[in-house]
Amino acid sequence: MIKRYVFGTPLETDAVLNKPAACRDKPPYLGKCENALIYKMDEEDIVYGLGENVRGMNKRGWIYESNCTDDPVHLEETKSLYGAHNFILVSGKKQFGLFLDTPGKVVFDIGYTNSSQLKIILEDGDYELYLIDGGTPDDIITWFRELIGSSYLPPKWAFGFGQSRWSYASSKEVRQVAARYRENHIPLDSIYLDIDYMERYKDFTIDREAFPDFEQLVEDMKQQGIHLIPIIDGGVKIEDGYDVYEEGVKNGFFCKDEDGDDFVVGVWPGKCHFPDMLDEKARAWFGDKYKFLLDKGIEGFWNDMNEPAIFYSEKRLKKVFEKLEEYRKMNLDVNTFFEFQDLVSTISKNPEDYRSFYHTYKGKRIRHDKVHNLFGYFMTRSAGEAFERLEPDKRILMFSRASYIGMHRYGGIWTGDNKSWWSHILLNLKMMPSLNMCGFLYSGADIGGFGADATQDLVMRWMALGIFMPLMRDHSARGTRRQEAYAFEDIEAFRGIIGLRYRLLPYLYSEFMKAALKNEMYARPLGFVWPEDRIARRVEDQLLIGESIMIAPVYEQNAVGRTVYLPEEMKLLRFHGQEVTEQRVLPAGHHFLEIPLEEVVLFIRKGCLLPLASGGENVEQVDWNQLKLYGFAEKGDSYELYDDDGVSPHVILEENLRRIVLK
């Protein structure tokens, strides 16, 4: 049951598609205290949700802020990452979901200040509250997802493995990466182009010195079954003669400062304007720009820097240098020294800057901070709506860094600039179901970690989790150690693990598409399935992937294995590389399993089947018709396989299902 409550006069976010009539009574469960909603948590309550965030699947014990932030250091103490996902699900004696629909900042104090109190503090008194209850966690999620509309569908090839780096800076380097994968027979479906493919970081341009043969490169890669996926940034460079800039200025498509001038910020290209993604006309205009690359054969994009990130604003920089001039004349004591360091370190993403520019939203001028969390969403919407016009019969790959619920209809997300840390393998795992709840199904983390230096064992263990994520991409930052699958000693092990992804593809794609089309979870916490099992409810390092399997990756360095909890009898399937080397039924309970670096184990649920293809070096090579069935099943048990052409955006679930029966 879904109830909608309206407080004040909220701004429309277009997150919800079909709004039920607003209730006039008070919402159940919740108390209200000034600008906060309060719920007294039972000791056994688990609080799920909040999409992209740090800490556990169970969010209890921290304070989170929905405030899209470009922060590349994701720590336990971090309060905001790139997305703002205001949905939580309380699961205990009472079970209900809450969605706070407001584009401004929301604070979720989930037992931080008081361990038994959930307090949701709304900066803005104008918001809509959706309360969903009367069912299981799975029901509540499905009802919520029906409310916010179907999740984005990527093309089938986007379920292949992708290799990224900030940056493959030339045509030559891209060709080398492709060659290394192909000559080592490590499967690959895409290579990502980070900011350096552009001419001076200008959106919708090509650096013709580094990529003189861009169109040919796209074509040659396609011949090898590899898609090139360029990045698009949120800011447009100020440069005379640059068409995007000039058109934007001429048509008034950029965000304005207080005086009505185009707002100036510094991001990658240097001084930039932000396209006003919230303005319908500007959005349509910006979306059409993707055509520049679509016309060159590009079929996928990633939208970045759209929190929007601000390295500096022109005005702040001016003020800072005036202040520095004062410091220069002073004999700094230690406090003034810290003040000075602080002044410089807070130039970037300064809250004051977010309060100093304006959008035109649904015909009204509105200050950015009031709608901050919509920027990345509307940038991706801009692209998504354009793709519907420009490529009506084709799924275009699209994922974004910043997001808000609603954006899940237009693209997936990656979880931003993580690090080559073991703890971030686990964070990757924990975030997946939280994202699924909020509609983000096509998502994944940068495998191997973006910042910091990786080691072979870290990347290998991370891959062994990554093969189960819809978006499987290895990405790393400038200046860090190379972490392509061929960059380490044991190439065979990488070939095996990534190869296994391709054996799993029919199952993973099938489960993904069913979850998307039925508004269900792709990756589920164990507590969703075994709510009465005290231990299962608290498991934070295992996941159910689709209906048939449970995963339990190793995420500790130098571990020879790990303890796995089975809420019920399951069948272990062990892979050495792509080959099944062990099948064994394990009873319910805890089991310590040795899992060498180059191996992957998974667990098949009773009565379930897992179809495996024979593999391939890209998605196209995978033969969906030659499936081998593994299962913890009896004759007559079956699996419902979804398949389609992988391209058409208009699919009907029932038309693409076929039942595979164990004979």
Place this chain on the structure above:
Amino acid sequence: MIKRYVFGTPLETDAVLNKPAACRDKPPYLGKCENALIYKMDEEDIVYGLGENVRGMNKRGWIYESNCTDDPVHLEETKSLYGAHNFILVSGKKQFGLFLDTPGKVVFDIGYTNSSQLKIILEDGDYELYLIDGGTPDDIITWFRELIGSSYLPPKWAFGFGQSRWSYASSKEVRQVAARYRENHIPLDSIYLDIDYMERYKDFTIDREAFPDFEQLVEDMKQQGIHLIPIIDGGVKIEDGYDVYEEGVKNGFFCKDEDGDDFVVGVWPGKCHFPDMLDEKARAWFGDKYKFLLDKGIEGFWNDMNEPAIFYSEKRLKKVFEKLEEYRKMNLDVNTFFEFQDLVSTISKNPEDYRSFYHTYKGKRIRHDKVHNLFGYFMTRSAGEAFERLEPDKRILMFSRASYIGMHRYGGIWTGDNKSWWSHILLNLKMMPSLNMCGFLYSGADIGGFGADATQDLVMRWMALGIFMPLMRDHSARGTRRQEAYAFEDIEAFRGIIGLRYRLLPYLYSEFMKAALKNEMYARPLGFVWPEDRIARRVEDQLLIGESIMIAPVYEQNAVGRTVYLPEEMKLLRFHGQEVTEQRVLPAGHHFLEIPLEEVVLFIRKGCLLPLASGGENVEQVDWNQLKLYGFAEKGDSYELYDDDGVSPHVILEENLRRIVLK
């Protein structure tokens, strides 16, 4: 067997007390390649050691640098913390210890670049290498510890619980803290004074506005059984009329710059000089200064900022402002903007500054970076040697932030500015045995975490580990949430857990003193005891504490318990608060145990006894003669209890042992 190898003409560090004659043959096991030593690791080798460092007890899979660093953000990617502990122990088919005795930087690439290669890179070609083999890990540690001399002995009261904060800034506040502990009957033995007790951060001064009655405060606290423990910093404020400054200048006791002038750095007091701790005369002079506080009844200190930390050097600041003036005139592009931000963020602890001042060491002028890792060690030695002169019959509490092997004879360490992160509970556990190997027995981490905000559950779980650490102190930073044991909701739970520490004291003190006097480990990895057990060898979240018990704390938020591995049959002892509520023999293997927040479990080894006192609100109240024996033992099994007056620095092991036999 210990072999000593001399390369070049190394500087003496005084780490080793009785040097064996130097070998002329080549060291076994190791290859040599330019300035590096190389060992090919077997797949099953575990590499222990390196004292204070991030990552596992098994250090494989990362690159570490011995380079004492003031870095308050301890991440997986961190390479250096505050200490430089160049000892490793390879444990596998071959077993040997290596100590690289050199005061400069040493890099340990332990399977980072190549997963099977250990590479030790020495910045300086002049060093001594000690190779210890021919025994078990325990043997190797004992032989190494005999080589470097007996570990520092703290007074018995220092095994009580201590409360700290940056800062309790007035006499009144200190009295309030004491009162809150006493009125809540939460045991407490000490309150720490951070930098604000001093007058403008000047060592060996008292801020008489905030602490007008300092002497009376010390006395009043003592009446309550509470010791005040002031901090001493590594830098001396430049201020006319300040005796320490003036004496230092007059006698030439400060470090010099290139021109022979006293080197100027900015740290807490603003502009400072560093006392030349390496110079024998300066060291004796600085040590005598502790008398100022000893005379006021103070019996313990912590030495801080002695890496030494440098916020800025006078010369660098000048250069930076000149450069900033250039930037001001420029129209910054994004690269120049980052250059500008970087310039400011690298002012502190800049490597160039460490290359621009000089010591007089054993009669010779030597540039700081060549002896960098000795500064904190020699500052603490300065105090330790002074205490021998000033208080020959009394143990004075002393622990330091920076350290090098050798310092363990003069004081303990705390592990510096950690964070209120769950991962830092585990880091605390993992570091303990590594520190013990290097002679640092009296040590501990800031319970509850220094930086960032804590939650009740975090502090409670951390306390449940902290009660087993020799140094048990709750400490937190300015601006963070208060985390005293009375600051949260469930004071009773804190009273129970901390109370349990006092029940355990006779055992913990006995095991500590035996370990110190016999050159053994206090906290041991499971692999030391069960080297043939593949699983035990890889356990990174359990410890043996002394001869009788194993601990397995919970370190995950919202967990209802954890899996524990028992290499052999053991008896579980469960405490709810101070009371034993469960005793149960568990068979060898993995066990999932529910462990609520307010409970502590430990495991008694077969044939072992655990004597428990009845508790107390400070160490003095604990009755060593009324012990209750718990054990997994039969009639006739016994425990050898060490006890002494807790004060005398000159103790003889055998004189203070008594055997308790189970009747």
